[in-house]
Each structure stands twice: as C-alpha cells, then as structure tokens.
Amino acid sequence: xxxxxxxxxxxxxxxxxxxxxxxxxxxxxxxxxxxxxxxxxxxxxxxxxxxxxxxxxxxxxxxxxxxxxxxxxxxxxxxxxxxxxxxxxxxxxxxxxxxxxxxxxxxxxxxxxxxxxxxxxxxxxxxxxxxxxxxxxxxxxxxxxxxxxxxxxxxxxxxxxxxxxxxxxxxxxxxxxxxxxxxxxxxxxxxxxxxxxxxxxxxxxxxxxxxxxxxxxxxxxxxxxxxxxxxxxxxxxxxxxxxxxxxxxxxxxxxxxxxxxxxxxxxxxxxxxxxxxxxxxxxxxxxxxxxxxxxxxxxxxxxxxxxxxxxxxxxxxxxxxxxxxxxxxxx
Numbered sequence: 236x237x238x239x240x241x242x243x244x245x246x247x248x249x250x251x252x253x254x255x256x257x258x259x260x261x262x263x264x265x266x267x268x269x270x271x272x273x274x275x276x277x278x279x280x281x282x283x284x285x286x287x288x289x290x291x292x293x294x295x296x297x298x299x300x301x302x303x304x305x306x307x308x309x310x311x312x313x314x315x316x317x318x319x320x321x322x323x324x325x326x327x328x329x330x331x332x333x334x335x336x337x338x339x340x341x342x343x344x345x346x347x348x349x350x351x352x353x354x355x356x357x358x359x360x361x362x363x364x365x366x367x368x369x370x371x372x373x374x375x376x377x378x379x380x381x382x383x384x385x386x387x388x389x390x391x392x393x394x395x396x397x398x399x400x401x402x403x404x405x406x407x408x409x410x411x412x413x414x415x416x417x418x419x420x421x422x423x424x425x426x427x428x429x430x431x432x433x434x435x436x437x438x439x440x441x442x443x444x445x446x447x448x449x450x451x452x453x454x455x456x457x458x459x460x461x462x463x464x465x466x467x468x469x470x471x472x473x474x475x476x477x478x479x480x481x482x483x484x485x486x487x488x489x490x491x492x493x494x495x496x497x498x499x500x501x502x503x504x505x506x507x508x509x510x511x512x513x514x515x516x517x518x519x520x521x522x523x524x525x526x527x528x529x530x531x532x533x534x535x536x537x538x539x540x541x542x543x544x545x546x547x548x549x550x551x552x553x554x555x556x557x558x559x560x561x562x563x564x565x566x
Contacts, residue, residue, distance in 0.1 A: 236335050237253055237541075238330070238334065239252070239330075239332035240254045240256070240296055241291075241297070242293055242294045244283065244285030244286075247280055247283045248547055256333075258335045259336065261308060262309045263309050263311060265309040265337050266307065266309070266317060266338060266340050267306055268304065269303050269306050269335055270303040270324075270331055270334060270335065271301070271302050271355075271356070271563055272301060272561060273298045273356055273560070273561045275546060276361075279298060279299060280550065282297055291328075296332055298331030299331065299360060300323065300325055300326060300356070301323070302321065302322070302324070302355035303336070317343045317345060322344055322345055323344045323356070325338065325342040325359055326342075332540065332561055332563075347525075359521070361530075363502055363517060363521060365393045365394050366521065367502065368451055368475065369394065371517075372505070373471060373473065378402060381403055382447045382451075382462060383452075385408070385454055387407075387409050387418060392533060395422050396421070404425070405423050406426075406438060406441060408427045408458065409427070411430060412430070425441050434462060435461055435464035438465035445467045446467025446470060447465050447470060448467055449470065449471055450463075450471070451475060452472060452476070453477075454477075455474070455477045455483055456480075458479065459472075459483045460485055463485050467493070469494050470493075470496075471496050472497045472498070473498055474497060475499075533556065535559055536559050539563075546559055
C-alpha cells in the first residue's frame with residue numbers, strides 16, 4: 236500500500252515521502268480500515284516537526300483522524316459490530332495518511348450514511364474540541380461572552396456557529412479587519428482586530444468594564460497574554476494551541492486579583508480521562524450537530540497522497556480558507 240512516511244522530524248515539505256509499505260494486519264480487538272480521506276490539521280504539522288506532545292516514534296506516518304471503511308477484523312465483539320461500516324477513526328500514533336490503517340475497534344466510530352465523506356473525515360478533532368472546551372470544561376452558559384483567538388480558523392468558525400446554537404456570545408480576535416467582517420456575517424457577536432486595536436481595551440469596552448468570563452486561545456505569545464488581560468473576575472482561559480510558537484507573559488498580579496485562571500487543554504488527554512458513557516454521549520452529540528450543520532468544517536483544497544508536499548504547503552499558509560483534505564480513495 237501507499238503511505239506517507241517521515242524518518243526525521245522537520246519541515247513537512249522536506250521530510251515527508253510517499254512509500255510502498257506492507258499493509259497492516261489487525262490484532263485482537265483491532266480493525267483494519269481502508270482510508271477514504273483525512274484532513275491536515277495544525278496538530279499534524281506540529282507532530283511532523285516533532286513539537287506536538289511526545290516525539291513521534293520514527294519512522295512514522297502522520298494523521299490523527301480520518302474516515303474509511305472497515306475491511307478486516309482481528310476479532311472481538313466491537314470489531315464485529317463495525318465490520319463493513321464507514322467509520323471515523325482516531326489514529327494518534329498510527330497514522331491516517333495511508334491507504335490502510337489499523338486501530339482499536341473502540342476508535343472506529345460509525346458515521347451516518349448521509350454525512351458527506353469530507354465531514355466524516357473531520358468528525359472528531361475540531362468538533363470534539365469545540366464541544367468539550369465550551370460545554371464540558373468551561374460550561375459557558377447562555378448569554379455569556381466567550382473570547383476566542385484565531386477566530387478565523389476552522390475551529391473558530393465552528394465555535395461561532397456553536398455559540399449561535401447554544402446561546403452564548405462570541406468575541407472573536409482576528410488580525411485583519413476584512414476577516415472580522417466575514418465572521419460577523421457568519422454570526423459572530425463582536426470582533427477585535429489585533430492589528431489595529433487593543434484586545435483587552437476592546438473587550439472591556441464591550442463588557443462595560445467587567446471583562447469576559449471565558450476565553451480560549453490557540454495562539455500563545457502576546458495575543459494570549461492580552462487575552463488574559465481581558466478576563467473579568469473569576470475569568471477562565473483555556474490554552475489549546477501554540478500557533479505563534481512564542482511563550483505567554485503574564486504578570487502574576489493579573490491572576491491574583493479577582494481570581495483569574497489559565498488552564499491547558501489537550502483533547503486526547505481529556506478523552507483518556509473519561510468513561511465510556513461520557514465518550515458515547517459526546518459522539519452522539521457530535522453526530523447530531525454535524526447533521527444540523529453546526530459543527531461542519533469548511534473544506535478548501537483537496538489533494539491525493541502523491542501530492543503531499545503541495546498539500547502540506549497549502550495547509551501551512553496563513554489566512555488559508557477551509558480545511559485541506561487528503562483524498563485517499565473514492566469509495
């Protein structure tokens with residue numbers, strides 16, 4: 236089979252190769268999935284660079300999620316239940332950028348037949364992050380403000396739609412004014428353009444001096460530091476990304492006064508701490524909101540495995556519109 240492989244960490248355009256490798260065989264409790272499509276997420280690019288969580292075991296195949304069809308089973312009740320079905324897969328440490336992958340049967344999630352393959356490929360990482368951060372961790376109530384950085388990203392747009400659906404208000408930080416106007420048309424309640432205005436100044440103005448009760452940050456550096464200054468009394472901020480690759484700088488007194496908190500969030504670690512019932516309820520909720528159009532992903536350019544260098548180059552472009560997708564097979 237064809238697989239995308241890297242032997243050393245580094246610039247994805249330089250280190251990724253297309254190789255012919257043996258197709259994997261499923262062990263007990265596992266299934267083999269013929270992959271149809273997989274997105275290129277920011278976490279994938281960081282993983283290839285060796286700066287996302289634990290270093291990858293080299294040689295490695297990237298790709299944390301995707302969609303495919305279960306074609307073989309290593310045995311077990313769960314494996315038998317998904318045989319022949321189209322499934323969204325979680326492939327951390329195994330890789331989805333290949334024609335076949337092997338995953339534990341519990342990580343093969345059947346998806347509705349009417350769900351387009353592009354949406355099924357992006358079933359988990361962004362939708363689950365949006366839901367878990369806002370509903371399970373922060374528990375943002377109706378009417379409350381949520382400030383988010385990187386608001387023009389696929390996840391940011393998803394949170395805007397989720398805010399409209401669940402009744403919380405989004406304060407969206409962008410770098411360019413024209414991008415902010417687009418997010419307002421999408422349903423964002425307010426925009427802060429960091430290129431020409433102060434994040435905390437504008438946030439305080441929008442909240443009549445109270446500050447925001449909730450914030451999420453994917454950028455780090457000065458943007459994240461400014462977002463902390465926008466928090467009100469008992470405000471909480473989740474940090475879930477490091478797009479700037481720069482550290483935050485926070486005066487301890489900012490956190491001490493009025494009891495503000497900054498917490499890290501990593502979806503895979505959160506999921507590992509949950510019980511089966513919680514995860515089943517999360518998956519059911521994602522299905523419902525995908526079918527309702529709330530947690531859908533905007534899809535941009537699509538590439539084949541043989542076009543991997545062009546694909547990762549496109550995925551890394553700042554201001555890119557839509558998620559870049561690897562189309563691995565047609566049916």
